[in-house]
Amino acid sequence: MTMLQQTSRTFYIPISRLTTKLKEAVTSAYLCMRAIDEIEDHEQLPDEQKVELLYGLHDAMLAPNMPEATKQLLEPYREVLPAVSMQLPEWALLCPKSIADTVYRYTAKMSKEMAEWVEAKWQIRTEDDLDRYTYSVAGMVGELLSELWLWYDGTKTDRAKAIAFGRGLQAVNILRNQKEDSERGVNFFPEGWGHKDMLRYTRRNLKVADEYIADLKEGPALSFCKIPLQLAHATTNLIAAGGNKLTRDAVLKIVNKIGG
Structure with missing residues (x-):
């Protein structure tokens, strides 16, 4: 831990x-x-x-x-x-x-x-490339979590929505880390995409992640997924407003609001 x-x-x-x-x-x-x-x-x-x-x-x-x-x-x-x-x-x-x-x-x-x-060389030229990359590093995690929920208590989930859950969280990281990635010579934005395009991509996946959460019954899976998803939404809104990273107090406020 x-x-x-x-x-x-x-x-x-x-x-x-x-x-x-x-x-x-x-x-x-x-x-x-x-x-x-x-x-x-x-x-x-x-x-x-x-x-x-x-x-x-x-x-x-x-x-x-x-x-x-x-x-x-x-x-x-x-x-x-x-x-x-x-x-x-x-x-x-x-x-x-x-x-x-x-x-x-x-x-x-x-x-x-x-x-x-x-x-x-992390070459991402199209949205399909971006989908493949965000699956490899995060959508796959959502897929694995679905298998863990099923193993633990039989909770069944929509795999496509679980992948969007992970993909949306990764898209937030791409937005937040754009400057640092650029400094090390990596660009995860498809060709021709700007900040607003990546914001739309992020929000589209987070919307599907919301549907994933809505389908979950009360239990460990729901309790687990609520927190990172709400943090992702809050960070996306902050980035859209010109910010970058939630403060520790903001994180704790969100966590306390969700589950104490």
């Missing part, structure tokens, strides 16, 4: 409120995927090494000796990668055994798709 708090202001609170079994599964999934994401985003690691490592992690996560294979693959990067990435085998082993293979499969899939995006 300490690592989770260090790596995600958005998800720490809703995850911390889950019951033990579900908390272990969601925490494991989040930290595994965050470990992969930190490799893709690493500013000092050459792209060739990123690609080799990410493809290697795809295979290692699916291997029968997953912990050992993953640890062996990461070891040469101990002085380069952040702790959340180096501890990937630990996050994987945290997951309850009955759902672990699902978490490993999605982590492997994300690692492979991120390797492909590094190879493609």
Whole structure:
């Protein structure tokens, strides 16, 4: 939970409120995927090494000796990668055994798709490209969460809406981080798109995410999803008004309004 708090202001609170079994599964999934994401985003690691490592992690996560294979693959990067990435085998082993293979499969899939995006130099020319990218890094997370809800208490969800939930949250990050991304030579806006176009894309996906939430019955899935979605809406409105990042007080106000 300490690592989770260090790596995600958005998800720490809703995850911390889950019951033990579900908390272990969601925490494991989040930290595994965050470990992969930190490799893709690493500013000092050459792209060739990123690609080799990410493809290697795809295979290692699916291997029968997953912990050992993953640890062996990461070891040469101990002085380069952040702790959340180096501890990937630990996050994987945290997951309850009955759902672990699902978490490993999605982590492997994300690692492979991120390797492909590094190879493609994150070139996003069309809205279809943007849809594929936001699926790879976040829509897939919404899809995995749907499997976790079903595993935990039989909650069935619309997968397309679950993907839009993740995609909408990622679109907010793209809007918020546009300046920083540009400074490192990356542009996630399709060709010809401006700020208003990305705002429309973000709001369109968040609207579908609202429908996803509306379909959920009372329970852990609904309680979990409400918080990041409302934070995403609030951040989008702030960005549209010329701001960028919610203050800690604003975040706490939203969280308290939703669930205390």
